[in-house]
């Protein structure tokens with residue numbers, strides 16, 4: 001099964017899309033196959049991976065049942081990274097989707113066969129900056145959520161909004177698998193305030209906060225105009241190194257989780273028992 005990760009934060013400009021395109025590119029460089037789903041009508045992840053948004057090629061026709069899912073999956077500038085692009089129409093789609101039966105499960109329904117076919121190791125969803133129907137669809141379909149967060153003062157309040165939403169989805173039965181994958185601090189500048197914010201977030205969310213902190217760099221802003229992730233556009237920039245470290249940390253944590261899961265699945269006789277002389 002593919003692992004579906006939503007990159008979400010209801011605030012705009014916190015580094016969601018930058019995280020999506022660079023995380024996807026770094027996973028691909030480590031021989032993982034990735035499908036990015038761009039759920040933001042602004043289509044920044046689409047153009048950021050070198051794909052031009054086109055009317056009729058997005059999740060929208062797939063959700064409405066007028067196109068099959070494989071008709072809207074395209075290649076990107078990165079080998080092993082595919083994308084379901086976004087288009088402007090996706091903004092209007094929220095209203096139409098709202099009229100559908102089980103409208104929060106639309107993405108889940110579409111993704112199920114793709115997940116089972118195991119074509120992609122990871123499916124990464126770039127969420128729009130609002131708590132609307134598209135983001136709810138993403139959270140209903142996801143196995144886990146990564147929350148990018150800017151190192152600024154009011155960020156903490158926003159964080160509790162989304163962590164409570166995750167909890168609500170889990171407790172209501174809408175998505176009982178959903179977990180908080182982690183919190184990624186982004187756009188870090190060495191200032192006392194930024195350090196205080198990081199300390200405070202770690203106090204509240206402990207290990208959920210990645211050790212890797214993504215530094216602020218003008219290179220991050222330049223890369224999208226070339227249709228490239230910054231890890232490809234300027235691989236030695238501080239921000240690219242940050243995303244590379246982040247992908248490593250993510251995979252290391254994944255491995256640790258698998259080890260724990262496998263150990264608890266193992267039959268008792270395989271566990272190391274003390275030998276009695």
Ligand SMILES: Nc1ncnc2c1ncn2[C@@H]1O[C@H](COP(=O)(O)OP(=O)(O)O)[C@@H](O)[C@H]1O
Nearest residue numbers: 012013014015016017018187215216217220221
């Ligand atoms: N580490 C960074 N350093 C500097 N600028 C960044 C960094 N990450 C993102 N940006 C810029 O900040 C803006 C918002 O980032 P973006 O990833 O689009 O956020 P979101 O998807 O949450 O709205 C973009 O112009 C992006 O290029």
Ligand SMILES: [Mg+2]
Nearest residue numbers: 016017040044
């Ligand atoms: Mg975005």
